[in-house]
Amino acid sequence: MESPEALRDRLLARFPGASLELVANGSPSGQVSFRIDPAFLREVARFLRDDPELALDQCSNVTGLDSPDREVVETVKESQPGAPGGPPVVTERKQTRIAPGHLEVIYHLYSVARRHGPVILRARTGNRTDAVSLPSLTPVWRSCEFQEREVFDLYGVVFEGHPDLRRILMWDAFTGHPMRKDYVEPDDYEWEPTPHGDVLAKARRHYPSAAAPGAAQPSP
Amino acid sequence: MMLPDPASTGLARVRKIEGSALGLRTPAFAPEEGAGDLLEVSLGPHHPSTHGVFRMDVVLDGERIVRLKPVFGYLHRNHEKLGEGTSYLGSMPYTDRLDYLNSMTNNWAYAIAVEKLAGIAVTERAEYIRVILAELSRLLNHTCLAGFLMQDCGCSGTPLMYAFREREKILDLFESLSGSRMMCNFQRFGGCRVDPSAEWLAATRKLVDGYGAFLDEFEALLSGNEIVMARTQGVGRLPAALAVNAGVTGPMLRASGVGHDLRKVDGYGVYPRFNFRVPIGREGDVYDRYMVRMLEMRESISILDQALRGLPGGPILDPKSKQRGLRPKAGEAYGRIEGPKGEIGFFLVSDGTGNPTRYRVRAPSFVNLTILEDLCLGHSVADAVIILGSIDIVLGEVDR
Numbered sequence: 001m002e003s004p005e006a007l008r009d010r011l012l013a014r015f016p017g018a019s020l021e022l023v024a025n026g027s028p029s030g031q032v033s034f035r036i037d038p039a040f041l042r043e044v045a046r047f048l049r050d051d052p053e054l055a056l057d058q059c060s061n062v063t064g065l066d067s068p069d070r071e072v073v074e075t076v077k078e079s080q081p082g083a084p085g086g087p088p089v090v091t092e093r094k095q096t097r098i099a100p101g102h103l104e105v106i107y108h109l110y111s112v113a114r115r116h117g118p119v120i121l122r123a124r125t126g127n128r129t130d131a132v133s134l135p136s137l138t139p140v141w142r143s144c145e146f147q148e149r150e151v152f153d154l155y156g157v158v159f160e161g162h163p164d165l166r167r168i169l170m171w172d173a174f175t176g177h178p179m180r181k182d183y184v185e186p187d188d189y190e191w192e193p194t195p196h197g198d199v200l201a202k203a204r205r206h207y208p209s210a211a212a213p214g215a216a217q218p219s220p
Numbered sequence: 221m222m223l224p225d226p227a228s229t230g231l232a233r234v235r236k237i238e239g240s241a242l243g244l245r246t247p248a249f250a251p252e253e254g255a256g257d258l259l260e261v262s263l264g265p266h267h268p269s270t271h272g273v274f275r276m277d278v279v280l281d282g283e284r285i286v287r288l289k290p291v292f293g294y295l296h297r298n299h300e301k302l303g304e305g306t307s308y309l310g311s312m313p314y315t316d317r318l319d320y321l322n323s324m325t326n327n328w329a330y331a332i333a334v335e336k337l338a339g340i341a342v343t344e345r346a347e348y349i350r351v352i353l354a355e356l357s358r359l360l361n362h363t364c365l366a367g368f369l370m371q372d373c374g375c376s377g378t379p380l381m382y383a384f385r386e387r388e389k390i391l392d393l394f395e396s397l398s399g400s401r402m403m404c405n406f407q408r409f410g411g412c413r414v415d416p417s418a419e420w421l422a423a424t425r426k427l428v429d430g431y432g433a434f435l436d437e438f439e440a441l442l443s444g445n446e447i448v449m450a451r452t453q454g455v456g457r458l459p460a461a462l463a464v465n466a467g468v469t470g471p472m473l474r475a476s477g478v479g480h481d482l483r484k485v486d487g488y489g490v491y492p493r494f495n496f497r498v499p500i501g502r503e504g505d506v507y508d509r510y511m512v513r514m515l516e517m518r519e520s521i522s523i524l525d526q527a528l529r530g531l532p533g534g535p536i537l538d539p540k541s542k543q544r545g546l547r548p549k550a551g552e553a554y555g556r557i558e559g560p561k562g563e564i565g566f567f568l569v570s571d572g573t574g575n576p577t578r579y580r581v582r583a584p585s586f587v588n589l590t591i592l593e594d595l596c597l598g599h600s601v602a603d604a605v606i607i608l609g610s611i612d613i614v615l616g617e618v619d620r
Contacts, residue, residue, distance in 0.1 A: 025551045025552055025553075026549050026550045026551035027336070027337050027338070027339070027548060027549055027550070027551025027552060027553050027570065028336070028337075028338070028339030028549075028551075029336040029337055029339075029551065029552070029553035029554075029555075031552065031553060031554060057464050057465065058464055058465075058467055059467060060467060060469075060556070060563060060565065060582065061554065061565055061567060061580070061582040063567055063578070063580040063582075065569065065578055106567070108554050108565075108567070108582075112464050112478060112480045113464075115485050118554060120554075141465055141466075141467065142462070142465050142466035142467070142590060142591065143465070143466050143467025143468075143587055143590060145466075145590050146586060146587065146589065146590050147586075147587065154298075154300075167293075168292075168293060169292070169293035169296040169619060169620070170293060170296065171293070178298055178301060179298070179300060179301055
């Protein structure tokens with residue numbers, strides 16, 4: 001198979017205007033990946049599948065990745081005019097900035113016909129709250145159907161064009177996306193009426209009146 | 221099988237099903253204009269034919285299945301989240317619980333992913349031991365599957381009993397080597413945990429030498445059996461193109477006529493040193509899936525024979541290799557092997573700390589379930605049961 005750089009150049013020539021970035025991998029595995037503009041994701045996927053040299057006919061693995069908002073500390077240099085005739089006074093100031101987070105979906109593609117791979121595609125959502133849509137690749141590879149449902153269920157990525165986007169592992173009435181890094185399990189998720197300090201503290205927090213001394217124990 | 225309350229549906233005459241008559245998590249089904257009276261049946265979750273806690277929401281037009289939606293997640297414990305909160309070594313025993321019939325291959329797939337991520341070399345002797353254990357695991361899995369499948373066909377007891385007799389012999393080997401029958405926790409990064417003794421190798425040799433005779437007996441009982449052929453041939457045909465597109469792997473893909481075996485394609489471990497063939501099917505029906513597994517077991521016996529003869533000496537683990545407190549450089553790796561059920565892969569992302577930031581399990585039976593509906597449409601409920609049986613799912617792995 002051609003080198004990742006050659007493939008990137010071929011894709012850029014085929015899809016002018018698409019932003020396509022080769023993501024390096026610091027691990028000895030050397031599995032580099034392509035980060036693709038979501039607007040072009042499905043077209044690029046179709047091309048990779050149908051190109052006779054690549055023939056990436058199998059999408060083996062689909063998975064999500066959560067990058068929460070991060071606090072970035074930056075050092076800002078400010079120069080102010082100093083004493084007349086002297087050099088300007090440079091002060092350094094640290095400021096924190098919130099780097100917005102995103103969700104990412106990763107596709108591992110292989111070719112059964114030509115026995116090569118993986119070619120790894122990644123696409124990012126705009127943020128983690130209201131711009132969480134990505135095009136579904138289920139119309140290209142059927143193997144994405146359940147795996148994208150799982151990413152939707154556990155990460156909250158909404159796949160546009162998916163034929164049957166429902167929760168798959170959690171139940172329908174469930175709220176939240178448990179694989180997100182900032183997911184907090186409910187207070188009484190595994191509440192058990194045993195007299196451990198931790199459990200009692202949790203119970204007091206969750207049922208302030210019932211866990212008071214002398215009150216009847218709440219039923220779990 | 222649970223049927224809707226006859227009083228509310230007028231004796232199995234469900235006209236239009238609003239949402240789901242029986243539970244959550246199935247979209248509304250609107251029958252086509254002119255279709256007959258439809259019946260919605262919930263198969264499972266507590267039924268032996270579903271091989272665990274698994275439900276199929278089936279809509280029937282007479283005897284014919286017109287829709288089938290698998291519903292699962294009853295065993296979901298967010299295995300992947302647990303992996304993110306544990307050290308690399310700490311996840312190794314958890315992988316046993318994925319496909320709990322084949323903890324040896326789960327361990328190996330995870331070890332391969334970590335070895336790729338951190339660039340760890342595996343010792344020669346350990347590579348052979350891994351092959352021996354993986355092939356024993358394949359024998360165990362396929363033997364059990366044949367037994368389960370026959371049980372699903374309605375041959376109550378006898379084939380399953382013989383299958384479990386042989387399985388127990390392999391589990392005895394696993395137990396004497398690793399200390400546990402099923403939750404072996406055996407592989408380590410760069411090798412494995414226990415060096416097999418000469419007695420263990422002699423016992424394995426004895427089992428391998430006798431396994432062919434068992435398969436002869438088993439196949440004499442089943443492969444040419446008229447009822448088995450009548451029930452399984454032509455049922456649940458899977459075309460090769462759909463199988464590849466739907467990510468189906470393992471014996472199921474090969475039964476559809478695609479010669480794709482990661483032991484050959486990736487040539488991981490020391491598999492390129494062994495001489496073996498990859499059996500493929502032609503029809504892609506339930507019978508072919510059964511037969512491919514039977515033939516694969518013969519090849520496994522041949523691999524085991526070669527591996528036991530060629531087992532080199534030396535250490536099973538580099539004494540300086542790091543297990544606890546492993547901190548791979550920031551990066552990611554996807555490692556996969558040919559498990560008995562198909563491609564089992566682990567995708568790991570490291571940020572340079574002692575825990576992976578992402579720990580993903582690519583479970584073969586989860587992906588293989590994608591085309592269950594396609595296989596069952598037009599067949600009867602009794603056929604859906606054996607089609608599901610021929611996919612070979614384990615819910616520990618599907619639900620994770």
